[in-house]
Amino acid sequence: xxxxxxxxxHGGLRIYSSLSRExxxxxxxxxxxVRMYVCGMTTYDYCHIGHARAMITFDVVYRHLLERxxxxxxxxxxxxxxxxxxxRAIENDEDPLALSQRFIEALDEDLARLGxxxxxxxxxxxxxIPEIIELVGKLIERxxxxxxxxxxxxxxxxxxxxxxxxxxxxxxxxxxxxLRAGERVDVDSRKRHPGDFALWKAAKPGEVSWESPWGAGxxxxxxxxxxxxxxxxxxxxxxxxxxxxLIFPHHENExxxxxxxxxxxxxxxVWMHNGHxxxxxxxxxxxxxxxxxxxxxxxxxxxxxxxxxxLEAHYRGxxxxxxxxxxxxxxxxxRLYHAKELIxxxxxxxxxxxxxxLLRDQTEAVSELIGLLQHxxxxxxxxxxxDFNTVAxxxxxxxxVRSINRYGNNKKLLKKAHSLAAPAQSAFAMVGRVLGIGGGxxxxxxxxxxxxxxxxxxxxxxxxQSLIDERLGxxxxxxxxxxxxxxxxxxxxxxxxxxxxxxxxxxMRVE
Ligand SMILES: [Zn+2]
Numbered sequence: 001x002x003x004x005x006x007x008x009x010h011g012g013l014r015i016y017s018s019l020s021r022e023x024x025x026x027x028x029x030x031x032x033x034v035r036m037y038v039c040g041m042t043t044y045d046y047c048h049i050g051h052a053r054a055m056i057t058f059d060v061v062y063r064h065l066l067e068r069x070x071x072x073x074x075x076x077x078x079x080x081x082x083x084x085x086x087x088r089a090i091e092n093d094e095d096p097l098a099l100s101q102r103f104i105e106a107l108d109e110d111l112a113r114l115g116x117x118x119x120x121x122x123x124x125x126x127x128x129i130p131e132i133i134e135l136v137g138k139l140i141e142r143x144x145x146x147x148x149x150x151x152x153x154x155x156x157x158x159x160x161x162x163x164x165x166x167x168x169x170x171x172x173x174x175x176x177x178x179l180r181a182g183e184r185v186d187v188d189s190r191k192r193h194p195g196d197f198a199l200w201k202a203a204k205p206g207e208v209s210w211e212s213p214w215g216a217g218x219x220x221x222x223x224x225x226x227x228x229x230x231x232x233x234x235x236x237x238x239x240x241x242x243x244x245x246l247i248f249p250h251h252e253n254e255x256x257x258x259x260x261x262x263x264x265x266x267x268x269x270v271w272m273h274n275g276h277x278x279x280x281x282x283x284x285x286x287x288x289x290x291x292x293x294x295x296x297x298x299x300x301x302x303x304x305x306x307x308x309x310x311l312e313a314h315y316r317g318x319x320x321x322x323x324x325x326x327x328x329x330x331x332x333x334x335r336l337y338h339a340k341e342l343i344x345x346x347x348x349x350x351x352x353x354x355x356x357x358l359l360r361d362q363t364e365a366v367s368e369l370i371g372l373l374q375h376x377x378x379x380x381x382x383x384x385x386x387d388f389n390t391v392a393x394x395x396x397x398x399x400x401v402r403s404i405n406r407y408g409n410n411k412k413l414l415k416k417a418h419s420l421a422a423p424a425q426s427a428f429a430m431v432g433r434v435l436g437i438g439g440g441x442x443x444x445x446x447x448x449x450x451x452x453x454x455x456x457x458x459x460x461x462x463x464x465q466s467l468i469d470e471r472l473g474x475x476x477x478x479x480x481x482x483x484x485x486x487x488x489x490x491x492x493x494x495x496x497x498x499x500x501x502x503x504x505x506x507x508m509r510v511e
Contacts, residue, residue, distance in 0.1 A: 008032070009069035013385045015239070016316060018247060018271040019171055023387060028238050029269070033071045036062070037229040037268070039242035039250070040122070042079040043103035044088045047110045048292045049306075049321060050277045054243045056307055057274040057315040057388075059116045060435060061241070064384045067434050074119040075232045077225060078104050081125040081218055086207055096208050097126055110294045114303045115436040123228040125219060129210045131227040132219045135261050136199045136212075144260040145199055147214050148190040155202035155215040162195040165256045171271060172248035197253055199223045222253035226267075230258060240268035244275055244316075274315045297326075300456065302448040304437050305329040311390040311435055330510035332398065333437070333445065339404035340428060341442035346414070346421040366413060369403045373423040376400060377430060384434060397431055397438065400424075446507045453494055453508035464495055468504055 013026040028034045038058045041051055058076070065072045079085075080100035089096035104124075112118075125132075136158055139145035144164045147156040162168045162176060169175055179195035198220035203209035209216040219227075229237065235258075242251065251271065258267035297306060308329040313319040376396065383392035404424065408414060432439015454461065471486035490497060494509040 010381070010385070012382075013065075013068060014387055015270050015272060016387045017269075018273050019266070019268075024270055026238070026270070028070070029236060032069075033073070034065050034239065035073045035233040035237035036065075036075070036239040036241065037225070037233060037237060038074070038076045038119075038240075039225055039246055040076040040078050041107060042082045042084060043100045043107055044082070044085040045103060047107050047294045049294065049297065050292075052110075052114060052294050052306065053277045053310050053319060054241075054274050055111060055116060056114065056310045056436075058241050058272075060311065060315075060390060061239070061272070061388055062117055062119070063434050063436065064388060067430070068381070068385075072120070073233060075121045075123065075229060076119040077228050078107075078122055078124045079221070079224065080104065081208065081224075082221065090206070100126075106295075110298070113298050114294065115307065121232050123232060125224045125228075126208075128224065128228050128231065129219070131231045132223055133200075133210075133212050135223060135227045135230075135257065136214075136219075138261045139199065139257065142260060142263070144256075146192070150215070151202060155217065156200075157190070157198055157202050157217075158200035158214055159191055159196040160199050160253065160257060160260075161192055162197075162256065163193050165260050167259070167265070168195075168256050169252065171255055172252045174248060174252070197222060197249060199257070222250055223257055225250070226254050226257040226261065229254075229268075230262070235262045235264065236266060237268055239270045239272060241272040241274070244273040247273060275313075275318045278318050278320045300452060301326060301330060302333070302445065302452070304333055304440075304445075307436050308333060308394070311437070312394055314391050315388060327511050330449075332401075334449070334510045335405060336397070336401045336438050337440075337442040337445040339401045339408070339424075340438070340445075342404055342408040342414070343421050343424045343428070344442060346418050347425065349418045349421075366407070366417075369407050369420065372400050372403050373420065373427060376423075376427045380427075380430065380434075390435065393431075393435065394437075400427060449510055450508045453510075457493055459493065464490070464493070464506065468495075468497070468506060472504065 009032050011025075014023045015026055016022070017024045026034070036058075038054075041047065047055075058074075062072060062074045078100075080097060085096050085100050088094075089099045092099060136145060139160065140147070140158065143161075145158055145160050147158050150156045162179070176193070176195055180193070200212060200214055200217050200223075201220055202214070203216040203218065207218065209218050229240070240251070240254075255267050259265045294306075305326060306329070309325050310319065312325075312329070380393050380396050383389045383396065386392070407417065407420075428438050431437060450461070454464070467486055467490055471483050471490070474480075474483040474486060487497065490506075494511075495506050496509055498505045498507070
């Protein structure tokens, strides 16, 4: 076994839990093994930028836990049985499960493009019906649920009795008395308490349904996550995550069902919630159009730009969406890959003086960069250990990038800096593994930008190349006026020319 896999996990990770309302040290139930469940998507449409925030938040949690040496079982479900799916299926005259499957496939595609690591398991409601029926049965047996009087012979709804669970409200802070006070007009008289919620819904004509002890029907929304999480992870596990909007009623109800069904608490030790993505007043830019679907944005910018936009806000806070932020991310990544290009150049030079010898130059640029590289890994991981503080972690990345680019401007120093290539590459590799940003080569980045920018302006590489060749021809013929005119044309298209000893190279500006 390699040293990597036998390495004991680092124990300094602290997570803010919405349940305890404080930073909690991560102490897995099974030492060295973290079990995590995250509420996935209801698949009846394409994934949008709000969904992507939750997906990326927990992708980074997953990646950081792995980086810290934990074994991680990460379960994220697909809700493929739901009112919205059924309504859309009726609209489309399509089978609801087929519609849902279509969007699960689209989601998988989008999330792969976003660079998300695939969870350990992705259960679906339609494939978890026996587990759901078993849990509902247990809740009735234990006196926490009841079948309401049938609306139709042999078909009953089953409700969870919120008054049967003393701890109801412990996650959201809501009290049963308040739920009663906030009673809606359309209250269902068959419920014993207005806060009672459906575990099983009797089949309605034309709806997808399964046989159960309460007649044909389908699960209510909340029960699925209790059943699927416990089937995959056991009756108690370490982390439960989801968007902040799920705290009530979804997660409150999950706790009630799970702890009443098993008779022991806690169902999940730590509850993590990511903040909302808010649409500010600023309009999206014309070049992007008014887009909200992930796939449309990924056609316009590389996935890393979107990841950086999300991760530059703390996951628990709100994130105001704006196309300016997306442009800022593009500019920041362009600087990062400029730094990488310099480092790749140093790597290609082979061995050179050791960092200590470089320090003898005593220039500020050298000592700053060497210092940053020496402490980068420790500081980066410490930021991530502090409740996944990606904002602090990314600030360190920007610092490093600035320092490399400043160093890179000094051609004399650059000739001697070979030994900085390895630590810099290892720093970028770690950032790539944990945040999914900065892990590629500079060539990959500039190509991704080129493809998208050319598509946006409706030009091909060959067309750009022929303008460049024409400019070279004009220069060779000493037709300076024409050469200048062509340079301006290229500049107007967003083409950056780099005249060098090996000829003229070019790339596209990020905006
Ligand atoms: Zn859920």
